[in-house]
Amino acid sequence: MRGVLFAISGGFFLTLQSVANANISSAIGTWQAATLTQLTGFIVALLIMLLVRDRTYREMRHVKPLYLSGGAFAALILFSNMTAVHTLGVTLTISLFLIAQLALALVIDVRGWFGMVRRRLNVTQLVGVAMMVAGVVLLKW
Structure with a gap:
């Protein structure tokens, strides 16, 4: 918590x-x-x-x-x-920053870069990122 x-x-x-x-x-x-x-x-x-x-x-x-x-x-x-x-404004900037952070974090986890424990990528994680991207598209629209 x-x-x-x-x-x-x-x-x-x-x-x-x-x-x-x-x-x-x-x-x-x-x-x-x-x-x-x-x-x-x-x-x-x-x-x-x-x-x-x-x-x-x-x-x-x-x-x-x-x-x-x-x-x-x-x-x-x-x-x-x-x-x-x-x-872009605050909302779109923070949204894109979060997506970029999440995408790179997934790559770091999957590759085990920087001494991090390697983790398997699963479909729900990809769906989550896709939903965030869709959310940004809706915000921009």
């Missing part, structure tokens, strides 16, 4: 962040907004880490270089998201 609550919270925060970032980028520019968002995210994460007194940060030096790309991806995600919100 805890995972479900965090997933739902993450979805809410992603949507709120998309709207805030689009507004910020209108005022100061997209890359400037991405920089500001990354900076404030770093500060909040650092403060939370210090408040909970989590000392595992010392293990950061053992993180594989491939996985350090996550922060670089975040900058590209922010840019893509802000640009899409300005062009």
